[in-house]
Amino acid sequence: MIVTRSMTAFARHEEQTELGSLSWEIRSVNHRYLEVSFRLEESFRPFEMAMRKLISDTLSRGKVEVALRYRVPEQAQNALQMNVDLAKTVMENYQQLASFTDNAAPIDILRVMQWPGVIQTESLDQDALQATVLNSLKHALDDLVATREREGAALEQMIIQRCEQINDIAEQTKIRLPDILASHRQKLSDRIAELEVSLEPERLEQEMVLLAQKADVAEEIDRLQNHVNEVKHTLKRNEPIGRRLDFLMQELNREANTLGSKSIDTDTTRYSVDLKVLIEQMREQIQNIE
Known part of the structure; x- marks a missing residue:
């Protein structure tokens, strides 16, 4: 089907998958060439090249801003595990340092839990997660293209x-x-x-x-x-x-x-x-x- 597309459009797409909740927002405005920028969690940066290719295969021009919000599956949130030995080590090291001063603040348990590796989550299959993200992005791009075509x-x-x-x-x-x-x-x-x-x-x-x-x-x-x-x-x-x-x-x-x-x-x-x-x-x- 032959259609004229505008470069000015907006699309919001949310999707619940087995690997988590994905929420996309894509904005595009006119530009001489295709210029894409992302707002992603660092854990999704390895997927960026594949995401750029999918966008360039779909769009030819426009300044495109892509934002992704991700929420881990509920079962993964319930499957949190604590590395008790590491937590003890962090606390013992803090107490040792605190003994060198009279003004040491009390131990903040929440800060201890935020220490890298203390709280462990179930590791997701990265290949499966990338496939899910790309498939969801394709749906979001379909919505954007539909808006571009209406405009x-x-x-x-x-x-x-x-x-x-x-x-x-x-x-x-x-x-x-x-x-x-x-x-x-x-x-x-x-x-x-x-x-x-x-x-x-x-x-x-x-x-x-x-x-x-x-x-x-x-x-x-x-x-x-x-x-x-x-x-x-x-x-x-x-x-x-x-x-x-x-x-x-x-x-x-x-x-x-x-x-x-x-x-x-x-x-x-x-x-x-x-x-x-x-x-x-x-x-x-x-x-x-x-």
């Missing part, structure tokens, strides 16, 4: 609507051009009459030919409509299209500028301004397209 569908409709408006302006310009030239010819004739200047018909015709050449925007209109058609075609590509659309916006803007520079009346000037507004509206939204 992208709205952007696509907006772009198509603007393309239709640009086509309408191009057609109006084509229709108005003969009337514009005729009106300008009449104004020139009236001005010559007011000044009581004698001008040979051949010379007047030469001036009108030069004016028509200067005001001829047929090529610009054709290119404008070709670019609009290419935008619509690009929206149907089954691949990331953001950069290509951005390039097409530059081409459309170039033709709109040329149309404005060749304007000889207020209508074509207004058409040029309207085109630039529509193109800028598309350009701003295209920055969010993957």
Whole structure:
């Protein structure tokens, strides 16, 4: 299925597994390339490379922030074991040091329990845990992509609507051009009459030919409509299209500028301004397209 994706999205996914509870939050915003950052417990750092690959296989652009909260299985929490010998050693060493001063604080049992190795938990199978984490991350990414596609569908409709408006302006310009030239010819004739200047018909015709050449925007209109058609075609590509659309916006803007520079009346000037507004509206939204 061919869809347009936005780079701006958010997904939250929670999953209960045999190896624990996994809670994901993924945020993405527009970016020229794919940039991924993680907020993970240190115990999950060995899985980071595999997680990055899964994300890069799913997304092509965007600044992506991934956060994972993990809770060990309840049975593992109930299976805590204490290394009594180590706890005794820690306490004995503390008492020995405390004998060297008169201001020693009493032993904090909680601090003793937090000493590395005093409390032991059931060790989880790391390969199985990695497979579980990656599978859960895939589900979270699926949610993110679904959000990106919904946002992208709205952007696509907006772009198509603007393309239709640009086509309408191009057609109006084509229709108005003969009337514009005729009106300008009449104004020139009236001005010559007011000044009581004698001008040979051949010379007047030469001036009108030069004016028509200067005001001829047929090529610009054709290119404008070709670019609009290419935008619509690009929206149907089954691949990331953001950069290509951005390039097409530059081409459309170039033709709109040329149309404005060749304007000889207020209508074509207004058409040029309207085109630039529509193109800028598309350009701003295209920055969010993957």
